[in-house]
Each structure stands twice: as C-alpha cells, then as structure tokens.
Amino acid sequence: MSAPIQTGLRVALLGNPNCGKTALFNLLTGSRQKVANYAGVTVERKEGLLDTPQGQRVRVVDLPGAYSLNPLSQDEVITRDAILGKLDEPRPDLLICVTDATNLRLNLRLVVEVKRLGLPTVLALNMTDVARRRGVEIDIDALERELGIPVVRTVAVRRGGADDLVRLIQEHLSDRPIAARAWTASDVAGVAETQREVRRILAAAVREPASGMRVDDALDRIVMHPVWGFAILAATLFLMFQSVFAWAQLPMGWIEAGIEMTGALLNAWMPDGILRSLLVDGIVAGVGSVLIFLPQILILFMFILALEDSGYLPRAAFMLDRVMGTVGLSGRSFIPLLSSFACAVPGIMATRHIGNWRDRLTTIMIAPLTTCSARLPVYALIIGAFIPQRKVMGFLNLQGVVLFTLYLAGIVSAMAVAWVLKVSSGRTLLHPLMMELPSYRWPNLRNLFIGLLERAKIFLMRVGTIILSLSILLWFLASYPAPPPEATGAAIQYSLAGMLGRALETVLAPIGFNWQISIALVPGFAAREVAVSALGTVYALSATGDNVAEQLTPMIAASWSAATAYSLLAWYVFAPQCISTLSIVKRETNSIRYPLLMAGYLFALAYLASFLTYRIALAFTGA
Ligand SMILES: Nc1nc2c(ncn2[C@@H]2O[C@H](COP(=O)(O)OP(=O)(O)OP(=O)(O)O)[C@@H](O)[C@H]2O)c(=O)[nH]1
Numbered sequence: 001m002s003a004p005i006q007t008g009l010r011v012a013l014l015g016n017p018n019c020g021k022t023a024l025f026n027l028l029t030g031s032r033q034k035v036a037n038y039a040g041v042t043v044e045r046k047e048g049l050l051d052t053p054q055g056q057r058v059r060v061v062d063l064p065g066a067y068s069l070n071p072l073s074q075d076e077v078i079t080r081d082a083i084l085g086k087l088d089e090p091r092p093d094l095l096i097c098v099t100d101a102t103n104l105r106l107n108l109r110l111v112v113e114v115k116r117l118g119l120p121t122v123l124a125l126n127m128t129d130v131a132r133r134r135g136v137e138i139d140i141d142a143l144e145r146e147l148g149i150p151v152v153r154t155v156a157v158r159r160g161g162a163d164d165l166v167r168l169i170q171e172h173l174s175d176r177p178i179a180a181r182a183w184t185a186s187d188v189a190g191v192a193e194t195q196r197e198v199r200r201i202l203a204a205a206v207r208e209p210a211s212g213m214r215v216d217d218a219l220d221r222i223v224m225h226p227v228w229g230f231a232i233l234a235a236t237l238f239l240m241f242q243s244v245f246a247w248a249q250l251p252m253g254w255i256e257a258g259i260e261m262t263g264a265l266l267n268a269w270m271p272d273g274i275l276r277s278l279l280v281d282g283i284v285a286g287v288g289s290v291l292i293f294l295p296q297i298l299i300l301f302m303f304i305l306a307l308e309d310s311g312y313l314p315r316a317a318f319m320l321d322r323v324m325g326t327v328g329l330s331g332r333s334f335i336p337l338l339s340s341f342a343c344a345v346p347g348i349m350a351t352r353h354i355g356n357w358r359d360r361l362t363t364i365m366i367a368p369l370t371t372c373s374a375r376l377p378v379y380a381l382i383i384g385a386f387i388p389q390r391k392v393m394g395f396l397n398l399q400g401v402v403l404f405t406l407y408l409a410g411i412v413s414a415m416a417v418a419w420v421l422k423v424s425s426g427r428t429l430l431h432p433l434m435m436e437l438p439s440y441r442w443p444n445l446r447n448l449f450i451g452l453l454e455r456a457k458i459f460l461m462r463v464g465t466i467i468l469s470l471s472i473l474l475w476f477l478a479s480y481p482a483p484p485p486e487a488t489g490a491a492i493q494y495s496l497a498g499m500l501g502r503a504l505e506t507v508l509a510p511i512g513f514n515w516q517i518s519i520a521l522v523p524g525f526a527a528r529e530v531a532v533s534a535l536g537t538v539y540a541l542s543a544t545g546d547n548v549a550e551q552l553t554p555m556i557a558a559s560w561s562a563a564t565a566y567s568l569l570a571w572y573v574f575a576p577q578c579i580s581t582l583s584i585v586k587r588e589t590n591s592i593r594y595p596l597l598m599a600g601y602l603f604a605l606a607y608l609a610s611f612l613t614y615r616i617a618l619a620f621t622g623a
C-alpha cells in the first residue's frame with residue numbers, strides 16, 4: 001500500500017462529558033487514551049491520526065467534555081478555545097459533535113450552540129447500541145432536517161462502529177476553509193432560546209419509550225442506600241485488598257523462582273568479580289525485587305479498571321459527598337483523588353475538572369496522601385516479611401487487612417489535612433455536587449484486557465528504565481570506593497552509599513531506620529518502588545560470606561525489628577511522592593510555592609508518624 005496523503009485537515013471531537021468521545025477517538029486513530037464510565041476523564045486535548053480507506057491522512061483531536069460553550073471549569077475552557085482556534089493552533093476544519101443517543105435532551109444543547117458558530121459540523125449519534133436496547137427511536141432524516149447538519153450513527157466500542165463517520169469525514173475533505181461567525185457568551189435569553197430549539201428538535205426526531213422504572217434506578221435504590229450503599233462500598237474495597245494478597249501468591253512464586261534461578265546461574269557461570277557483582281547484586285537483586293510485585297499491581301488495576309467502566313464510581317462520589325463536605329471538600333474531588341490511587345500525576349491533572357480554585361488547590365495538596373500504586377511494592381514487601389499469613393475472624397487474610405488499613409490511613413489523613421486547610425482559610429461555603437450519573441454497564445472485557453496490558457507495559461517500562469538505571473547507579477555508589485585491605489565488615493560499609501547511609505542514620509535512627517533503609521530512601525524519591533530495588537541491592541551487597549544473594553523478604557524479616565518495619569510503613573503513608581508529582585504540582589499551580597509547601601508538610605507528617613509508630617511499637621514489643 002502506498003503512503004497515506006497528508007491532507008492537513010483537522011477534525012475535532014467535542015460533546016458532553018462521558019458521551020464516548022475518547023472511545024471514538026481511540027477507534028478512529030488506533031490510540032489508547034483513557035476511557036472510563038464517568039464525566040471528566042479527558043482533561044487535555046489529545047491528537048491522533050486517522051488514515052481513511054481512500055488513503056488520506058486526517059488529524060483528529062479529542063477534547064475534554066463540555067456541557068456548553070459557556071465554560072464553568074478549566075477543562076471546558078480548553079474545549080471552547082480549541083474550537084474557536086484561540087489556542088496556539090488554527091481552528092479545526094470540521095467539528096464532530098458527539099452525543100449520547102440515550103440522553104439527547106441534555107446533549108443537544110451543546111450541539112445547538114456549536115451549530116450557531118456556522119462552522120462545518122457533523123453529528124455523531126453515539127451509543128446507538130444502548131439506545132436501541134432501551135427502545136429509543138431516533139429519526140435520522142428528521143434530525144438532519146431540523147439541525148441542518150449531517151448525522152451518522154456510531155458505536156464507539158465496536159469494531160467498525162465508526163465506519164459511517166469515517167465516510168462522512170472523507171466527504172468533507174474538500175470543502176474548506178469557512179469563516180466562523182463571532183462567538184459571544186450567551187445571556188439568559190440565549191440559554192432559553194437554546195432550550196426551546198432543543199425541545200423542537202426532540203419533538204420532531206426522537207421518540208422515547210414510556211418510562212417505567214429502569215434497571216439503573218432499581219440498582220441505585222440499593223447501591224446509593226444510606227446503609228446498604230456504604231456496606232457495598234466497604235465490601236468492594238475490602239475484597240479488592242484481600243485479592244491483592246490472596247490471588248497473587250502463585251504468579252509471584254513463579255517470578256520469584258525465575259529470578260532466583262537467574263541469580264544462581266550467573267553465580268555458577270561467571271567468575272567472581274566486579275561484573276558478576278554488578279549483574280547479580282546490582283541488577284538481578286535490585287530489579288528482581290521490584291518485578292515480583294507485578295501480579296499484585298495488575299490485580300489492583302483489574303479492580304480499578306472494572307470499577308471505572310461499571311459506572312459505580314460517581315455513585316460512590318455522591319455517597320461520600322456528605323462526608324467530604326464536612327472537611328470542606330466537594331464530591332467533585334472524589335474522581336481526582338481516586339485517580340491518585342493509580343498515580344498522583346494524572347490525579348492532580350484531573351483536578352482541572354474542579355471549577356473552584358480553592359477546592360482545586362486543596363485537592364491537589366492532599367492527592368499525594370492517597371496511596372499510589374508505586375507504593376504497593378513497598379507495602380507488600382514489608383507486609384510479606386512481618387505480617388503472618390493468618391486468617392482473622394475465620395475468613396479474612398490478615399495481610400490484606402493490614403494493606404487495607406494502610407490505604408485507609410492515607411484516606412483519613414487526606415481528609416484531616418483538607419479539614420485543617422478549610423479551618424485555616426476560614427471558608428464555610430460549600431458547593432453541592434452536581435454530577436451526571438452514568439448508566440451502569442458491564443465492564444468491557446476487551447477494554448479491561450487492553451487496560452491491564454497497558455499497565456503491565458508501563459510497569460515493565462519503569463522497571464527497565466528508571467529502576468534499572470538507578471539500580472546500576474546505586475550499585476556503583478555502594479561498591480566504591482573499595483574497602484581498605486584491613487577491612488572486616490561488608491564492603492558496602494566503606495563505600496560512598498555506606499557513608500551517606502550512616503550520615504542519614506543519625507537523623508533517622510530516632511524513628512528506627514538503620515543505615516540500609518536510609519540509603520534506600522534516597523533513590524526512593526525518584527520513584528517509590530526504587531526503595532525496594534535499592535534495599536535489594538544494599539542487602540545483597542551487605543551479605544558477607546559466600547556472597548549469594550538471598551531473597552529480600554527473609555533477609556529483612558531476620559534483620560529488622562517489627563517496630564522498624566511498622567515505622568517504615570508509616571513513613572510511606574506520608575512521605576512526599578516522587579519528583580514527578582512535585583513537578584506536576586508546580587505546573588498545575590504555576591508556582592514553586594505549593595510543591596515546596598507540599599514536600600515540607602509531608603516530610604513533617606512522615607517523621608512524626610514514624611516516630612510515634614516506632615515508639616509505641618517498641619513499648620508494646622518491649623524491645
Ligand atoms: N455501549 C456503548 N458504550 C460506549 C460507547 N461509546 C462509549 N462507551 C462507553 O462510555 C463510557 C465513556 O466513554 P469515554 O470515551 O470515556 O467518554 P468521553 O466522552 O471521552 O468522556 P470525558 O472524557 O469524560 O468527557 C466508557 O465506559 C465507554 O466504554 C458506545 O457506543 N456504546
């Protein structure tokens with residue numbers, strides 16, 4: 001096939017939140033942008049390429065969802081400015097208004113506003129599969145006539161579901177450019193006029209089934225019930241953390257065996273020396289100790305992805321709105337905080353969906369307290385070494401209970417910090433949560449699988465790049481300078497890293513950290529999991545005698561006190577996130593003040609929490 005012809009044509013996808021723009025974008029361009037069943041997933045414009053069957057290449061832009069061209073939040077501003085060509089790029093040549101066919105009453109408002117711009121516009125009637133199932137009848141010809149723009153049906157989650165749309169785009173390749181009419185913000189009369197027009201179009205083109213109680217409403221009665229609702233939420237979260245330990249055993253065993261074998265083979269085949277130490281103590285011990293946690297991370301993400309697709313999350317946000325209101329947060333902060341469980345970076349970016357600046361700032365400041373997935377290896381390592389595999393109350397796995405408690409500690413402290421921020425700013429105003437509830441949906445298995453693959457790829461990339469390079473760097477720092485000939489202890493004690501560890505130990509000894517932990521904390525700021533790989537390398541190098549790297553878990557179980565282990569867990573609940581989090585805070589707040597403030601308060605909290613944990617644990621264990 002010959003190379004596609006660059007047409008220079010740019011088309012933009014716009015529409016209400018959660019109508020399937022990104023799903024359509026992925027289908028058109030073969031991208032894998034995040035799709036989830038709640039409003040406010042996309043907060044940035046994203047671009048991709050569509051090759052039409054006729055061999056032409058079109059640039060496609062995906063935009064954040066917007067209810068109107070009169071923006072209420074920053075992501076809506078992005079959408080309006082992109083359509084009007086106010087960003088530093090020209091206006092799109094063709095606008096594709098995406099609508100949720102099951103909710104045209106709401107969706108058509110934006111379409112009517114956009115149509116008034118007088119730009120080339122087409123309508124993609126998405127989710128027509130769901131509309132058909134629900135018995136919503138839409139007369140395409142009437143819709144085209146009333147709106148005066150071309151209309152096509154799409155199903156963004158089905159292969160070939162956008163073929164008609166591609167044909168329509170193809171037809172538009174020739175007719176451009178067209179000057180836009182000026183846009184002015186609408187006043188009350190303008191809004192009323194838009195409403196009237198939407199009603200007129202609906203009457204002419206759409207017939208909805210006589211409404212009985214829908215499945216969604218029946219489910220909501222239980223899921224959002226003041227008592228049952230919370231029970232379901234707690235049970236869901238609990239199951240999630242139980243599974244992280246219960247289901248991961250077997251695959252973790254395989255990976256562990258593979259790593260052990262690699263180390264043993266290298267030891268057997270290679271002569272003793274620097275290169276073998278770099279490979280065995282630096283790379284295999286370092287990278288391997290993190291790699292083991294892949295199954296647990298994937299299990300966690302399987303739950304997160306399935307929940308995201310189900311439509312349950314915004315309901316949880318509604319239930320928690322009251323609770324969050326007492327600490328001065330609105331339910332709008334729920335989704336950004338929830339994304340932070342994967343990683344604080346997208347979580348902080350998702351705060352753009354929050355219109356009020358103070359609310360947004362509070363959410364940004366507490367986002368690092370929710371437990372990001374990079375902390376899982378650290379938690380899992382320590383839990384695996386110090387918490388026995390016991391059942392409590394007959395059916396709960398104790399390790400899972402401890403993990404749940406750590407996540408809970410993060411959430412509770414996030415709420416506490418939000419409360420302090422509220423009290424100190426003297427604010428009492430509350431904005432009640434207004435958010436559309438999406439329909440419930442069975443998670444799409446194919447999407448789930450692709451999502452997991454993507455997560456595995458991201459994790460392995462991190463292991464192969466940042467963790468690998470930091471492991472090698474640490475190995476050098478921990479191996480040089482070489483010990484003097486009369487040295488008696490392990491060589492690492494005389495190295496640069498050893499000296500650094502000893503220096504830090506003076507500050508960290510009161511909270512129970514030895515010099516090995518102190519060393520590991522430093523690269524741990526680049527990325528949290530690196531603390532685990534660093535411990536792997538440090539302990540492998542600390543081993544005197546036959547120099548065979550033992551597995552990290554039994555090693556730390558033998559050499560740390562329980563109080564030290566608990567103290568390190570407490571440290572990781574609070575200690576500042578990686579560098580990328582601080583730099584995204586700087587970018588989003590446009591100031592160096594907030595990241596510094598964040599790092600400062602998190603360090604202080606971490607030290608305090610570890611100190612208390614250590615002292616209390618010592619008192620109880622009588623050490
Ligand atoms: N059944 C069905 N589901 C769809 C269709 N299009 C999208 N979805 C689902 O609808 C949900 C929302 O899709 P997204 O593509 O994230 O929506 P969006 O418009 O980009 O949302 P924002 O970025 O929040 O504005 C996801 O759960 C999709 O899997 C469709 O045609 N049929």
Ligand SMILES: [Mg+2]
Pocket residue numbers: 021022023034041042063064065
């Ligand atoms: Mg989107």
